[in-house]
Amino acid sequence: MPATRARLLMMNAALGPLDYRVPDELAIEHGSVVIAPLGPRQVMGIVWEAEHLPTDPVPEAKLRPLLGVVDVPPIRPELRRLIEWTADYYVAPMASVARMVIASGGALRGPATMTEYRLSGGMPERMTAQRERAIAALEGEQATIRELAGLAGVSEGVLRGLVNQGVLEPVAVDVDRPFPQARHDHHLPDLSADQRAVADRLAGAVEGRGFAPFLLDGVTGSGKTETYFEAVGAALKAGRQVLVLLPEIALTEAFLSRFEERFGAAPVVWHSSLRSTQRRRAWRAIADGGAQVVVGARSALFLPYRSLGLIVVDEAHEISFKQDDGVRYNARDVAVMRAHFERIPVVLASATPALESLHMADTGTYEKLVLPSRFGGATLPDVRLVDLTEEKPGRGAWIAPPLVRELEARLERGEQSLLFLNRRGYAPLTLCRNCGFRFQCPNCSAWLVEHRLSRRLACHHCGHETQPPATCPECGEPDCLVACGPGVERIADEVAELLPDARVAVVTSDTINSPEKAAQFVAMAEGGAIDVIVGTQLVTKGFHFPELTLVGVIDADLGLEGGDLRAAERTYQQVAQVAGRAGRGEKPGEVLIQTRHPEAPVIAALAAGDRDAFYEAETENRRHAGAPPFGRWAAIIVSSEDEAEAREAANRIGATRPFLPDVEVLGPAPAPLALLRNRYRYRLLLNARRSAELQRVIRDWLGALTFPQGVRVGVDIDPYSFV
Template identity: 75%
Template sequence: MKRVRLIIFNAALGPLDYSVPDDMAVEYGSVVVAPLGPRQIIGIVWEEDRLPGESVAASKLRPIFELLPIPPLRAELRRLIEWTADYYCAPLAAVARMVLSSGGAMRGPTTMTEYRLSGSEPERMTPQRAVAMDALQGEQATIRELTELASVSDGVLRGLVNQGVLEPVEVNIDRPYPQAQADYDEPQLSGDQNTVASRIVAVLEAREFVPFLLDGVTGSGKTETYFEPVAAALRGNRQVLVLLPEIALTEAFLKRFESRFGAAPIVWHSSLKSTERRRAWRAIASGEAQVVVGARSALFLPYASLGLIIVDEAHEISFKQDEGVRYNARDVAVMRARFEKIPVVLASATPALESLQMAESGVYERLELPSRFGGATLPAITTLNLTENPPERGRWLAPELVEALQDRLTKNEQSLLFLNRRGYAPLTLCRHCGHRFQCPNCTAWLVEHRFTSRLACHHCGYDAVLPDACPDCGEADSLVACGPGVERIADEVKEILPEARIAVATSDTLNTPEKAAEFVAQAEGKAIDVIVGTQLVTKGFHFPDLTLVGVVDADLGLEGGDLRAAERTYQQIAQVAGRAGRGSKPGEVLIQTRHPKAPVIAALEAGDRDAFYAAETEARRSAGAPPFGRWAAIIVSSEDENEAKEAARAIGGTRPNIRDVMILGPAPAPMALLRGRYRYRLLINARRSAQVQDIIRKWLDTLDFPRGVRVSVDIDPYSFV
């Protein structure tokens, strides 16, 4: 190849042509360093006929500087990058950038210097040094990463290095990982589990693309079942990717994996240190990595020999990315499996309606685990009508639920209270003048967090100290917390059951895999009597002595106009209900609601999932909503409100008039101000036959916007704020 076309990581420029020096051998997928003006940039060699662009005369081409020492991106991955960019209306370079997500991995084998506490004391102990030394116990990382861990300045740590309190350690970044063994501890599977596992193994060994929907009730042993095809992939020296929806689930999963295969899998998520990220990336690209467990971004890693993809809790909305490239990892996983010609397993006790419809139409193959493993039974579900039997004044738990909590504590059994609302209270106001605490950057109330005595925005991260007096009228002791969050429910349980050991499980309290692992160990060791948690506790956890689940407010998810509200509410409550009675003791679920006759609540109480999904399917069909129609959104934002409004009006004013396509808006987004940017939305509803992406691209390509305006496209949106 004497000339090449590169994807470069500058979406504004598009692909560029370069010449190849005589002593350099490149191929499609090679990653290279090339000049761009006075700078050096990274680019990926791509098939010229797949990238539109004007051909430049050979005499004008600048030569590539360097071929980076990593394997070329395989054709299957290049096709996935193209498909993702095309389907989600994203720049090709933005998708390709996700593949090369570890800059350090682009260079060859190397060592680096990390630092750890040496055991020595500094000559002079300052408050900042004391904080740093306390925070860094047992840690080893680069100075930059240690400053983040300790929340101190770089200078504080440099001073500790100079005094020998932090010692340097030379680290071989690319040291090999322990190898998993397919036959380390083989379990005894039930008949249903064996049937399901054998079918997936047969497809894996035949090297065929088959998308499976593994539909199993909570506690049916889906994880142990799909571990068998994982073992088959290990025997065939092929790589496996397991996608999990939450980092907090990772440690519990790793523990189960290690006990089955004798070694932990490789982990991939945003909390990895740069050295861990580089080591994992290179092991995946070389083929050394056997099994990768990760968040959605693990889907775009350059696997050398991928043989199986598993998407656990495949219904989870956290698989949909809402910023940057707005892709759904569940759907992209199916497409990656298709390009790789391998099986993909979507595992869930409450599948997305879209997945069920794909199974009904024969696109996905449905595999069922209809009963719990080991003879455990599904819990009994009862609704508590709060309009007829409300909680005591100033409290949030109905008398029947309080009695059930007391009964479980007497029996030395565990209980779980579910409320999908973090913090102490969702709104704080002044009883004297009515002032409400609002985020300065978002259209959202500040949430009181009593554990930290702060008011916080759950959208942008802004927080402030909870004042003693109203900032508006100056009245002292006038601030009132309105409504409950999990912290307030935990306080109520403490009043009712003062002897109970209570744990609050949210993304605030379990914000690292290590904290999640500690929580699981305490729950499994029966050091916790009552768990109070958000959606984080609805999935993945298995506590044999947990026999009571109380849903504090089943109506909460039905508010706010979310087009998938009923389905999401059903999934969350069914999942959290599935935490009860997973061992030998029977479980009970009490659902507090003011609308016991609402279809979703009635279906939960009756345990009639099929009836709920049938009704929801017909409602979607009549509304032309997914999976029977297409949705897309155009989001316009700017720090200048008038600029955002005018850009949105320009888009609305040039809307195409196309049959089978309805365009609504522009209108201010429900979250009209988010992270300091004013936002407007347009919603597109179209028949399945409409080429929505082509329509949007042609529509927006005719328009120019001021530099401060961002216009993003969300195909198949899950968030409507």
């Protein structure tokens, strides 16, 4: 007998679940995406099992009828269970999680064809500065008017004028055309014995069709990608879909090339830079099973795959897998849970696994697979420390003499070098030498970072930008502004002074901010058009340059500042990863690490190449502190545009804190970044034993309180950022 009423998970978290009557002419099932009336409006919801989504019952006579069913496959039960688990674990509204599933509005409605525009080759009757800029910016581009306006930095009206004059021509796009099909046996690789053993284990798990979590622990250059590609091939052979999560959009192009070489067709890509038509096409292909392999950022984890057979989290240690706003989830951990609900294998691949992942492997929860050596006979680089208290750079310089000598030697031999400093821009602080005025963001309690390449002062937290003034805003003195400290741009300038013949590339999220620019950089590096790469954490992973034989770490101590729980682990991971870029070809590599604290355990471990000793010491430190993986952390972040309102709300939360033997509450106190995007912030930290029902404690505690409309209260379970 067909259902007469339906419980809906609404897409608005403020609404809660609602019941509706199902008209006789509508065929629905659990997971159906439907349109429902709400007052005078029409809203979207997902039909849910009533026992999984309790609410107060509504009499039949008061139920309003559903208006229609959206023409997309129902959300499968495995994904519905993941939505429930994610909302429960991260103390987030289910609606907020479900919105990540329905991530493309265009996929749910509208025609299968749409109109995009491209340059026709013609010129307008009257050229203006804006039209000239638009024509230059849109060469080779095709998109909707809105998207083209964003690319060109002009108004939509300017582009519509170009359409009227025939400079932009319309193109009918078949939005839902199928993707090229990959073949599991297109180009079979020649694997080493170690790789083959691991590949066979992973492929066997895919064929076994059961939940199987793996930690693929392989040194840099060991061929982890080629190894798990064999599991991808097994899934393709079985007609199952595959999800590969990458931490950075900039890594996508290099990965796509390797994938297409192995399987004969590019995978489907999912990230925030896709145009609306691309998102629609990808979403519908994922939902109907036409997308065989999806490569994407963390949000790809919540897409409605029809027949998922394998999940791979590449560079699984990366902190960019942790979402820091909205639903504050960790894609690494949610990937394991999705694999659990889907009953499929999941592979966490890394050369420097997170301590939590290693603990799960040590306790037998994950199966650990090891690739102990580099592929093809390449050896790991030699590591040397440069003690900056003894080998001091020159005045106003940041590169110590031993590293300068090695840079010169590599340039003479025609080999490439990489200098790593995890700080974008030219300098982290600009001040007036006359009165001491410091340039601070008006929206955040943070200094403005000078970017000389783009001639701007920028806040890396809220995006505020301003041009450097000719005079000090405080005292009016001209030519008095001083850059304090180094960023990558300043290091690049120093390299240009030391090695005037060297071709230098600055690689950060400012300069490599699209897959196309990443591909351009890779082509130049592989073609020998770059001698010295100066970059941030963006260059620590995924890139393979055979001629790169020297890595210099400008300031290995930078990541140890600030008292972060994971500071030592993060420093080890970043430096070990960037060190792994050296000597990946036939030529041996060398790594020089500049430090003022050579005795620090993490620095000593890097010098000795003794990862196990570092992890053992870090594990004991965490055990004594009750920190993850032996205890649990959570943060409660209170914010408001009114500082007094934020402080009062935080104090109310603190005053009603639970007193439990297995949960310690610290704070409230101003957050380290006390002003962010014009909102004042206070924070409470919870340290709980593993036995504590942490999420229930937080829900009961905060659920009993009400706050003014301007106050936001966020919960961060397993926080990675402590600012």
